[in-house]
Amino acid sequence: xxxxxxxxxxxxxxxxxxxxxxxxxxxxxxxxxxxxxxxxxxxxxxxxxxxxxxxxxxxxxxxxxxxxxxxxxxxxxxxxxxxxxxxxxxxxxxxxxxxxxxxxxxxxxxxxxxxxxxxxxxxxxxxxxxxxxxxxxxxxxxxxxxxxxxxxxxxxxxxxxxxxxxxxxxxxxxxxxxxxxxxxxxxxxxxxxxxxxxxxx
Amino acid sequence: xxxxxxxxxxxxxxxxxxxxxxxxxxxxxxxxxxxxxxxxxxxxxxxxxxxxxxxxxxxxxxxxxxxxxxxxxxxxxxxxxxxxxxxxxxxxxxxxxxxxxxxxxxxxxxxxxxxxxxxxxxxxxxxxxxxxxxxxxxxxxxxxxxxxxxxxxxxxxxxxxxxxxxxxxxxxxxxxxxxxxxxxxxxxxxxxxxxxxxxxxxxxxxxxxxxxxxxxxxxxxxxxxxxxxxxxxxxxxxxxxxxxxxxxxxxxxxxxxxxxxxxxxxxxxxxxxxxxxxxxxx
Numbered sequence: 291x292x293x294x295x296x297x298x299x300x301x302x303x304x305x306x307x308x309x310x311x312x313x314x315x316x317x318x319x320x321x322x323x324x325x326x327x328x329x330x331x332x333x334x335x336x337x338x339x340x341x342x343x344x345x346x347x348x349x350x351x352x353x354x355x356x357x358x359x360x361x362x363x364x365x366x367x368x369x370x371x372x373x374x375x376x377x378x379x380x381x382x383x384x385x386x387x388x389x390x391x392x393x394x395x396x397x398x399x400x401x402x403x404x405x406x407x408x409x410x411x412x413x414x415x416x417x418x419x420x421x422x423x424x425x426x427x428x429x430x431x432x433x434x435x436x437x438x439x440x441x442x443x444x445x446x447x448x449x450x451x452x453x454x455x456x457x458x459x460x461x462x463x464x465x466x467x468x469x470x471x472x473x474x475x476x477x478x479x480x481x482x483x484x485x486x487x488x489x490x491x
Numbered sequence: 492x493x494x495x496x497x498x499x500x501x502x503x504x505x506x507x508x509x510x511x512x513x514x515x516x517x518x519x520x521x522x523x524x525x526x527x528x529x530x531x532x533x534x535x536x537x538x539x540x541x542x543x544x545x546x547x548x549x550x551x552x553x554x555x556x557x558x559x560x561x562x563x564x565x566x567x568x569x570x571x572x573x574x575x576x577x578x579x580x581x582x583x584x585x586x587x588x589x590x591x592x593x594x595x596x597x598x599x600x601x602x603x604x605x606x607x608x609x610x611x612x613x614x615x616x617x618x619x620x621x622x623x624x625x626x627x628x629x630x631x632x633x634x635x636x637x638x639x640x641x642x643x644x645x646x647x648x649x650x651x652x653x654x655x656x657x658x659x660x661x662x663x664x665x666x667x668x669x670x671x672x673x674x675x676x677x678x679x680x681x682x683x684x685x686x687x688x689x690x691x692x693x694x695x696x697x698x699x700x701x702x703x704x705x706x707x708x709x710x711x712x713x714x715x716x717x718x719x720x721x722x723x724x725x726x727x728x729x730x731x732x733x734x735x736x737x738x739x740x741x742x743x744x745x746x747x748x749x750x751x752x753x754x755x756x757x758x759x760x761x762x763x764x765x766x767x768x769x770x771x772x773x
Contacts, residue, residue: 393655401594430548
């Protein structure tokens with residue numbers, strides 16, 4: 291009985307360590323073949339930061355994030371990613387501001403419901419750091435951009451293998467036809483902070 | 492300057508020095524300059540609209556920036572189109588509704604629902620346009636452009652209060668042009684404002700009203716109340732206003748428009764002032 295309890299505690303501890311324990315930063319995947327991952331919508335975040343009143347930074351977030359990754363630890367060129375954000379899910383903790391941001395003045399969420407980034411080329415810049423070129427579609431405009439994506443780690447989660455990525459990049463919203471308040475109280479440059487956790491399929 | 496002064500001056504100066512129209516078969520310079528004023532004001536205020544059918548997907552307000560000038564040219568020539576005049580107006584209206592509601596058709600409505608909505612909106616838009624054109628044909632002087640100015644100003648205020656400054660500013664371009672036509676119709680009662688000008692004003696305001704309702708937060712009841720601001724004077728003209736003389740009848744037309752438009756603006760203002768969070772703009 292005591293032995294059984296000890297085994298159970300040991301197994302439980304191992305499981306908890308697997309879930310909460312530190313993850314290893316690299317490589318991308320443990321096997322040589324390409325692995326596909328699906329974005330965990332709960333543990334992923336997309337935030338934006340914009341200059342407000344030329345005096346402060348304002349932060350907001352998107353609540354609905356989805357997407358997929360293909361990771362190849364040996365050949366970065368075989369990696370790909372596609373991330374989608376629901377424009378309607380913009381959240382600033384002010385319902386009226388959210389409503390304005392969803393309106394045709396900004397994201398025009400009913401006409402352009404999805405903000406999408408889809409990679410076209412992935413290069414390994416250094417261990418754990420990738421240069422990802424892809425098409426960003428926002429407000430009906432698609433432009434090719436190149437962003438740095440950091441591989442934070444890969445570890446066994448409760449549902450299997452998970453991988454985490456982080457990227458910070460800046461877009462000029464006027465390039466995408468979102469010009470309201472630009473040149474006035476609202477900055478044109480918007481910094482996007484993307485933190486993704488994805489589970490292996 | 493771009494939102495009011497430029498469209499007002501383009502319409503005012505252009506129409507003032509254009510050949511006066513004797514009847515509905517003449518060229519409608521008021522419609523042409525209303526469209527040019529809208530285009531000039533739009534370019535200055537919001538930038539040139541993106542080109543259609545390019546790599547960029549146009550928003551409904553971008554489509555309106557093309558529909559109004561194209562409609563202006565078509566309605567300028569409307570008197571010369573003879574038997575094609577009415578079909579041309581119908582095609583113009585149908586194209587506008589289809590282009591403005593592209594995203595709603597794509598993302599929100601299925602086939603039968605889209606067909607029902609589009610038919611209903613086409614009938615409503617057609618009825619409002621026909622009412623305004625009918626009023627403009629039957630009357631002279633500033634009362635009909637004033638009725639349309641009241642309705643479009645109401646839409647601009649409601650759009651601004653319910654969440655989209657961009658739509659409000661775009662409707663403001665129509666208001667500025669109509670304001671100039673009100674003044675000119677006062678000076679030259681028969682020579683300035685006809686059915687083509689009325690149809691163009693309705694085309695622009697109705698399309699932007701669709702943008703405000705479907706893509707911003709303009710409630711349906713307010714949108715319908717704004718439509719009633721144009722419909723009520725036209726219906727009254729055929730019925731209860733018959734017994735009144737010219738000037739009193741003109742005043743009553745505007746009062747009727749003010750009642751319905753005022754109701755929509757009051758509702759929007761009350762909703763805007765309702766307790767909520769502290770955000771107002773920016």
